[in-house]
Amino acid sequence: MAEKKYKIEHDRENCIACGACAVIAPEFWVLSKEDGKADVVGSTKTDDGYEHLDIEDKDFSTNKDAADACPVNVIHIVDKETKKRII
Numbered sequence: 001m002a003e004k005k006y007k008i009e010h011d012r013e014n015c016i017a018c019g020a021c022a023v024i025a026p027e028f029w030v031l032s033k034e035d036g037k038a039d040v041v042g043s044t045k046t047d048d049g050y051e052h053l054d055i056e057d058k059d060f061s062t063n064k065d066a067a068d069a070c071p072v073n074v075i076h077i078v079d080k081e082t083k084k085r086i087i
């Protein structure tokens with residue numbers, strides 16, 4: 001199994017439900033039927049309302065594209081080794 005070098009952090013509370021991420025990376029991002037906001041498939045949620053998901057190198061680029069397209073910058077990707085946000 002490939003090492004999961006990166007982590008998606010999604011500030012779900014501030015998502016405006018535009019749907020861009022779900023168009024760009026539908027295998028990772030889906031829109032909730034309840035409130036229309038994006039959910040990260042398979043993620044865990046923390047008390048601060050963020051969703052977290054570790055991802056492999058091969059999945060970095062598609063999720064970076066989703067983050068770049070997010071109009072309110074609520075999608076972040078962290079390098080797990082340096083613990084710094086790449087975006």
Ligand code: SF4
Binds near residue numbers: 016018021038072
């Ligand atoms: S692109 Fe950003 S604001 Fe739009 S649905 Fe995805 S996370 Fe929410």
